[in-house]
Every structure is written in structure tokens, then in C-alpha cells.
Amino acid sequence: MSESSTPRPGVRQFWADLPVEGRWLLSTVAVQTLGRGLTLPFTVIYLNEVRGISLDLAGALMAFIAVVALVVTGPGGALTDRVGARRMLLLATAAQLVGCVVLAFATTPVTVALAFTFLGFNFGVSWPAFNALVAAITSGPARQQYFGINFALVNLGIGLGGIVGGLYADVHQPSTFTVIFLADAASMLVPIGLLLGPLRHVHGRAEKPEGTQGSGGSYLEIVRNPVVIWITVLTFLGTFVGYGQMEAGFPAFARKVSEVPTEVIGFAFALNTAVIVGLQFAVLHRISGRRRTRVLTVMAGLWALAWVVLGSTGFAPGTMLAAAGVLAFHAFFALGETLLQPTIPAITNDMAPDHLRGRYNAVSAGAFQGGTILGPVVAGFMLNHGWSTEFVVMLVVSCGLMVLLARVVERRITPFVNGIQPPLTSTGAAEAAPAPSPSLAAQPSAAGAMPHAADHD
Structure with a gap:
């Protein structure tokens, strides 16, 4: 793999070249996922030992999240292209917040299924929306770096959240699980605030180029x-x-x-x-x-x-x-x-x-x-x-x-x-490599015109 002579910028150079929108998005990842870490390792335990749901049914309910996500992914991707990644990510994050609140007080399999419907909707819609938003903010080698650094920060947040959740949650005190699920819901206010504030101009939508054949x-x-x-x-x-x-x-x-x-x-x-x-x-x-x-x-x-x-x-x-x-x-x-x-x-x-x-x-x-x-x-x-x-x-x-x-x-x-x-x-490369998103170049942003040279589940 030594055929490339492409420079390898360090993390400092990556951060310096990253547009301000990308910095906002990346700098809050660990905080957002801290709430997820509070609950992720303990959801099955919560359902079984706190709410009295059998392990078989709890496992089926957990799988239900992925089923819902699979169902909504296709429509979510199409809507991301039509209305923009930011709006879809807002909708998905709001669904996660609602789902966590419902789960915090759920006592029956039916209410758990309702909560998991919201969580599954978030997982199915947020992936294409988030990746599209990142791709709109970044381009070139910085895009690969962004995805990798984001992954490390996600794991950092979940890992720290898991430690805190493990020390705090107690199956003999159901209220402790209510608290961690509500904390998970509250952590969703961070991305919602970003999307409504510093990232409000980054819609992450591009029009079909004129004269393009196919690609309907x-x-x-x-x-x-x-x-x-x-x-x-x-x-x-x-x-x-x-x-x-x-x-x-x-x-x-x-x-x-x-x-x-x-x-x-x-x-x-x-x-x-x-x-x-x-x-x-x-x-x-x-x-x-x-x-x-x-x-x-x-x-x-x-x-x-x-x-x-x-x-x-x-x-x-x-x-x-x-x-x-x-x-x-x-x-x-x-x-x-x-x-x-x-x-x-x-x-x-x-x-x-x-x-x-x-x-x-x-x-x-x-x-x-x-x-x-x-x-x-x-x-x-x-x-x-x-x-x-x-x-x-x-x-x-x-x-x-x-x-x-x-x-x-x-x-x-x-x-x-x-x-x-x-x-x-290289003509071939130009054909295969999409140019940095024109949807950002043509619009104002929190930092003025969005640079094309930087970028990010």
C-alpha cells in the first residue's frame, strides 16, 4: 500500500482545515453519545429485571428496533435528498428524545414497543441523514478522517456513559433507570440545539445537475x-x-x-x-x-x-x-x-x-x-x-x-x-468523484461561505 505519495495531515492540520460547521458537529459528539452510553449496556437488564419482561420477549423487542430501522431507511434516504439532511436529522433526533422518555416510564411490553418504534425510526433515518450532512460539510481526504475521528469520539462518549451508568443504575431502585433514560433523552438536546443554531444554514441538499442523464x-x-x-x-x-x-x-x-x-x-x-x-x-x-x-x-x-x-x-x-x-x-x-x-x-x-x-x-x-x-x-x-x-x-x-x-x-x-x-x-477521476456539495457553496453559513476542503455515523 505504498503507492500513494499523498501527504498525511495530522489531527491539528485536520482541525485547522475543518469548516466551522464541521468543528461544531465534531466537538459535541462525545457529549451527545454520553447519554446513549448510560443506557445501551443496560436496556435488556432494565426490561427483564426492573420491568419484569421475560428475556425472550426482551430480546424480540430489542430486535424490533432494527426491524423498524430497516423499514424506514429507504424513505428516510429519499427524504434526505428532497428536504435536506438537517431537517431529517432534526426529526430523527426528536424521535430519539421521545422514545427515551417513553422508555423511562414504560411498564408493559406494548409501551416498550412504542418507545422502540421511535428509537428504530431514529436509527433508520439518522444514518443516511448524518452521513449526508457530513459529506456536505467535508470533502476529499478530510471526509475519511472525519468519519474515523467521529467513530472514536462516539466510542469515548458511550464508554464513559457506560461507566457512569454501571455505577449509578441499581435494579433494586427502578427510579435510577428512569433517571438514566431521561438523561439519554436530555442529551439529544445538544444535537437539536446545534441543528437549530450554528448549523441552521447547512441543509445538506443538492439539486440534480442540469443536463444529467439518468440519476433520476x-x-x-x-x-x-x-x-x-x-x-x-x-x-x-x-x-x-x-x-x-x-x-x-x-x-x-x-x-x-x-x-x-x-x-x-x-x-x-x-x-x-x-x-x-x-x-x-x-x-x-x-x-x-x-x-x-x-x-x-x-x-x-x-x-x-x-x-x-x-x-x-x-x-x-x-x-x-x-x-x-x-x-x-x-x-x-x-x-x-x-x-x-x-x-x-x-x-x-x-x-x-x-x-x-x-x-x-x-x-x-x-x-x-x-x-x-x-x-x-x-x-x-x-x-x-x-x-x-x-x-x-x-x-x-x-x-x-x-x-x-x-x-x-x-x-x-x-x-x-x-x-x-x-x-x-484526470477526466475519469472527475467523473467518479463528486465535487464538494454545491448546496453549501451557494448559501450563507455561520462562518460565511462554506469552504470546500474539509470533513466527518
């Missing part, structure tokens, strides 16, 4: 593009192997096969956060100017290694070696995450025409949500039948398929989309 905006037309299909399959497979296993496959394997105590699993998740926060900036510097598809290949290798290490703990269940293997799994997995998060979103948004960015991000979000739905189902079925070895083999083979898919994508995208700056005279 239908999802059918978008998915007819072979590149979109390949990157969507790659996104789905990466989610299925990775995030789709985090809430079900990994903890179930660690408990049933590795036979480690819950404390070790908790420390493993904490280690995951520490690795991401500690290494994301260094990784961004290292991969800047590299082919994104090659970065994804390295990520797949790290994840395959992580699953092999976890699988090996089955040979020494309940021992210190098993505990060490569980911790090592999350260290390798987290390092892979630092490679994944800056690449696929950047490929998607550099590939998408400005006026269709919401839909392109919706397709990517749909693939992600599909992986998070199927992953736990497959993990539960295989591990419940005692197929732990087959489970690990399946995931390692899937990582190998990701390598092949990354190679296929590499042959079909332009150097610009793949993270290598093309020559200024």
Missing part, C-alpha cells in the same frame, strides 16, 4: 450500478461478521464455550473502547492516502484472527487462558473497527452524486441493519445446537469472502473513490 433518484436505478451492489454486499457481510455478533454471538460464545465470568466480558467491551479511542487517530494517519479496499483487506484479516483466537478458548474453557483469549478477541476486533469506520462511509459518499447522497447512504444503512438482524439469529441457532466450531469456521470463511469482495470493488471504483487523490487533469 430511484433506488432501483442506484442498485443497478454493479459497484453499489458489490459495496452493499461487502457492508452486509462485514456487519454480519462483526457488529451482528457483538450483542449475541460473542457474549454467548464467551459464556457457553469459553466459560468465562460476566466480569471478563465486561472488561472485554471496555478494552474494545480503549483500543478504538487510543488508536483511531494513529490509524487515520497511517491509512491516509492508502487504497481503502486494501485497508478493508487488512481489517478482514484482523477480524479473522480475532475469531480464531476466540475459537481457541474452547480448548481451555474456564481458565485464565480462556479469559485472556476473550480479551484478545476484542483487542483485535477493535483494531479492525478503526479500519472499517473511516473507509466504507467514505467510499459510499465519494461514490454518490451530491443529489443522491441520502439514498446511497440509505442503501448502505440497509445493508448494515440487515447484518445486525441476521447475525444474532444465526449465532443463537448455531450456538444453541452446540455448533461452536462450525460457528467460528463460518465467520473466518466470511472474512475471507470480504477480502475477495474488497478486491472486486477495487477493480470497479476509481482511484479517487478508493482514497487516492487523482491528478487534477
Whole structure:
């Protein structure tokens, strides 16, 4: 991956070049996600031990969030292109606030389902809207850096929130859970304030260029593009192997096969956060100017290694070696995450025409949500039948398929989309790389005219 001579700007240079809108958006990420961290690790515990909902039903209700998100993602992406990313993000964030308030006082499965409907709506709409807003604010290498730094800050906020929530929440005092869910709702006031205040002029919408043939905006037309299909399959497979296993496959394997105590699993998740926060900036510097598809290949290798290490703990269940293997799994997995998060979103948004960015991000979000739905189902079925070895083999083979898919994508995208700056005279690059969003260049902003050269779930 040494073919690129593109300069690798540090974090200070990135921040200096970032438009003021981007600084606002990035500087508040950890605060916004702190509230999410308060509740994310404890929602199932809250439903089961505080509200008396069975684990089976609680799990089904949790899956309901992803189902709602999948249903609304398509319309959400289309509306993002039509009315603007800022308005859709406002709507999604307001839905999250309402959902958290309802959940804070929910006592029956029906009210929990109502709360999760609002949360699912937020997850389905906010992904394409947020990514489109970031892509409107930033361009070029800064866009990849933004996505990576944002991911590190999200993990920092969630990690700190999880620590505070774990120290404060008490299943014997239901009011403590009401407080943390209300705190999660209150944290949504931060992005709402930003979108109504400093970012009120950044609508994140672009008109279809005059004389453009095709690109009418239908999802059918978008998915007819072979590149979109390949990157969507790659996104789905990466989610299925990775995030789709985090809430079900990994903890179930660690408990049933590795036979480690819950404390070790908790420390493993904490280690995951520490690795991401500690290494994301260094990784961004290292991969800047590299082919994104090659970065994804390295990520797949790290994840395959992580699953092999976890699988090996089955040979020494309940021992210190098993505990060490569980911790090592999350260290390798987290390092892979630092490679994944800056690449696929950047490929998607550099590939998408400005006026269709919401839909392109919706397709990517749909693939992600599909992986998070199927992953736990497959993990539960295989591990419940005692197929732990087959489970690990399946995931390692899937990582190998990701390598092949990354190679296929590499042959079909332009150097610009793949993270290598093309020559200024390159016609092909100009065709493949959408220019910085004209929707911002033509409008006032909090800092005057928006610069084109900078940018960001």
C-alpha cells in the first residue's frame, strides 16, 4: 500500500482545515453519545429485571428496533435528498428524545414497543441523514478522517456513559433507570440545539445537475450500478461478521464455550473502547492516502484472527487462558473497527452524486441493519445446537469472502473513490468523484461561505 505519495495531515492540520460547521458537529459528539452510553449496556437488564419482561420477549423487542430501522431507511434516504439532511436529522433526533422518555416510564411490553418504534425510526433515518450532512460539510481526504475521528469520539462518549451508568443504575431502585433514560433523552438536546443554531444554514441538499442523464433518484436505478451492489454486499457481510455478533454471538460464545465470568466480558467491551479511542487517530494517519479496499483487506484479516483466537478458548474453557483469549478477541476486533469506520462511509459518499447522497447512504444503512438482524439469529441457532466450531469456521470463511469482495470493488471504483487523490487533469477521476456539495457553496453559513476542503455515523 505504498503507492500513494499523498501527504498525511495530522489531527491539528485536520482541525485547522475543518469548516466551522464541521468543528461544531465534531466537538459535541462525545457529549451527545454520553447519554446513549448510560443506557445501551443496560436496556435488556432494565426490561427483564426492573420491568419484569421475560428475556425472550426482551430480546424480540430489542430486535424490533432494527426491524423498524430497516423499514424506514429507504424513505428516510429519499427524504434526505428532497428536504435536506438537517431537517431529517432534526426529526430523527426528536424521535430519539421521545422514545427515551417513553422508555423511562414504560411498564408493559406494548409501551416498550412504542418507545422502540421511535428509537428504530431514529436509527433508520439518522444514518443516511448524518452521513449526508457530513459529506456536505467535508470533502476529499478530510471526509475519511472525519468519519474515523467521529467513530472514536462516539466510542469515548458511550464508554464513559457506560461507566457512569454501571455505577449509578441499581435494579433494586427502578427510579435510577428512569433517571438514566431521561438523561439519554436530555442529551439529544445538544444535537437539536446545534441543528437549530450554528448549523441552521447547512441543509445538506443538492439539486440534480442540469443536463444529467439518468440519476433520476430511484433506488432501483442506484442498485443497478454493479459497484453499489458489490459495496452493499461487502457492508452486509462485514456487519454480519462483526457488529451482528457483538450483542449475541460473542457474549454467548464467551459464556457457553469459553466459560468465562460476566466480569471478563465486561472488561472485554471496555478494552474494545480503549483500543478504538487510543488508536483511531494513529490509524487515520497511517491509512491516509492508502487504497481503502486494501485497508478493508487488512481489517478482514484482523477480524479473522480475532475469531480464531476466540475459537481457541474452547480448548481451555474456564481458565485464565480462556479469559485472556476473550480479551484478545476484542483487542483485535477493535483494531479492525478503526479500519472499517473511516473507509466504507467514505467510499459510499465519494461514490454518490451530491443529489443522491441520502439514498446511497440509505442503501448502505440497509445493508448494515440487515447484518445486525441476521447475525444474532444465526449465532443463537448455531450456538444453541452446540455448533461452536462450525460457528467460528463460518465467520473466518466470511472474512475471507470480504477480502475477495474488497478486491472486486477495487477493480470497479476509481482511484479517487478508493482514497487516492487523482491528478487534477484526470477526466475519469472527475467523473467518479463528486465535487464538494454545491448546496453549501451557494448559501450563507455561520462562518460565511462554506469552504470546500474539509470533513466527518
